Amino acid sequence: xxxxxxxxxxxxSSSSSSIxxxxxxxxxxxxxxxxxxxxxxxxxxxxxxxxxxxxxxxNNIARALLFQSIPEALTx
Numbered sequence: 001x002x003x004x005x006x007x008x009x010x011x012x013s014s015s016s017s018s019i020x021x022x023x024x025x026x027x028x029x030x031x032x033x034x035x036x037x038x039x040x041x042x043x044x045x046x047x048x049x050x051x052x053x054x055x056x057x058x059n060n061i062a063r064a065l066l067f068q069s070i071p072e073a074l075t076x
Contacts, residue, residue, distance in 0.1 A: 021069035
């Protein structure tokens with residue numbers, strides 16, 4: 001019938017993607033945590049939540065994603 005063709009995963013660059021993060025508020029913490037964990041995993045920076053990780057690039061990506069998802073009042 002048809003030939004079997006191996007699929008090759010696309011390489012995803014975290015610097016060129018646009019990610020929408022759920023904004024944390026006083027009523028959505030549980031959903032926010034689930035979505036942020038998934039977002040950090042997809043961007044391959046989830047391991048930076050463990051103390052002692054010294055990968056500056058990954059730490060910066062994780063920090064940027066978290067800053068997008070918390071209100072300015074909580075940043076300081």
